[in-house]
Amino acid sequence: MSPLPILFTLLCLGQAPADSAKADVPTAEAPASEMSLKVMQERVETTRVSVAKEAGRTAKLVEKPVFRYSDELRRIEDAGIWLWTDRGRPAAAMKVEKYQAGRFPIPWLYCFTSLSSELVDAEWTTAKPFHAKQPGVKWQALSDDPAMTRAARLVQMRDIARRFSVELLRDATGTDRTQMRLLTRPLYRCDETPDVLDGAVFGFTGTGTNPDVLLLLDLPPKGGWRFGFAGMTAEGVSAKLGEKGVAEILHTAGRGNVFDNWCNFHPNK
Numbered sequence: 001m002s003p004l005p006i007l008f009t010l011l012c013l014g015q016a017p018a019d020s021a022k023a024d025v026p027t028a029e030a031p032a033s034e035m036s037l038k039v040m041q042e043r044v045e046t047t048r049v050s051v052a053k054e055a056g057r058t059a060k061l062v063e064k065p066v067f068r069y070s071d072e073l074r075r076i077e078d079a080g081i082w083l084w085t086d087r088g089r090p091a092a093a094m095k096v097e098k099y100q101a102g103r104f105p106i107p108w109l110y111c112f113t114s115l116s117s118e119l120v121d122a123e124w125t126t127a128k129p130f131h132a133k134q135p136g137v138k139w140q141a142l143s144d145d146p147a148m149t150r151a152a153r154l155v156q157m158r159d160i161a162r163r164f165s166v167e168l169l170r171d172a173t174g175t176d177r178t179q180m181r182l183l184t185r186p187l188y189r190c191d192e193t194p195d196v197l198d199g200a201v202f203g204f205t206g207t208g209t210n211p212d213v214l215l216l217l218d219l220p221p222k223g224g225w226r227f228g229f230a231g232m233t234a235e236g237v238s239a240k241l242g243e244k245g246v247a248e249i250l251h252t253a254g255r256g257n258v259f260d261n262w263c264n265f266h267p268n269k
Contacts, residue, residue, distance in 0.1 A: 088193030169236030
C-alpha cells in the first residue's frame with residue numbers, strides 16, 4: 001500500500017478543526033501565562049462574596065477564570081474574569097488585571113461588579129470591603145419562546161445575544177462613542193438547578209478582547225427568557241435591542257472608585 005494515503009490520514013487526524021469558541025482568547029507564552037494565572041488565582045481565592053447577607057448565603061466561586069485577556073491600548077499585560085454564583089445564577093464578577101511596569105505604583109487592578117438582583121457584599125484581605133447599595137442587574141423580559149433542549153437553547157442564546165448592539169461612551173457627554181464587539185462565545189453557561197433552567201453570560205469589548213460589558217441571559221423554571229446588563233468599566237455604556245434602547249450605564253471616570261453596585265481599586269499589595 002502506498003504510504004501517501006496513510007500519511008494523509010495521519011495529517012487529517014492530527015489537525016483539529018478551528019475552535020471558534022477560543023478565537024477571542026489571546027495567546028501567550030505557556031510558562032509565563034501559567035505563572036500569571038497562578039498569581040491571579042491566589043488573589044481571587046482570598047475574595048469572599050455573599051448575597052443577601054442577612055440570610056447567610058455565601059456565593060460560590062467558579063473555580064477557574066471564565067475568560068483570559070490582555071489589553072494593549074490600556075497597557076494590561078494579562079488579566080482574567082472570575083465569577084461567583086448564587087443558587088446556580090451568576091451573582092458577581094471580578095476582573096484581576098496586571099498592568100505593564102510603570103503604569104501604576106502597584107501593577108494590579110481589581111474591578112468587582114454585582115450580577116445579582118439582590119444586594120452583594122465582597123471582602124478582600126488587601127482592600128476595604130464592598131457593600132452594594134443597589135442590585136447589579138435589572139431583569140427585562142424577552143418575547144422569545146424558550147427552545148426545548150439544552151443544545152437548542154445554547155444556539156438560541158447566541159442568536160439572542162447577536163441582536164443586541166452596545167456602545168462605549170468615552171466621555172461624560174456621550175459624544176465620543178465606540179461600537180463594541182460581541183465576543184464569539186459565551187463566557188459562562190449556567191447549569192440547570194431548581195432555581196434556574198438555563199442562562200449564560202456574554203461579553204462585549206471595545207478594546208482588544210477586554211470585556212467591559214456583560215450581557216446576562218436567564219431562564220427561570222417558570223416564565224420565559226429575560227436579560228440584564230452589567231458594566232465593568234468607568235466609561236459609559238448604551239445598549240440597544242434592535243432599534244430600542246434597553247440599558248444605559250453612567251460614565252463614572254474621574255468620579256471615584258466605589259459605586260452603588262460595583263467598584264474598582266488597586267489592592268494594597
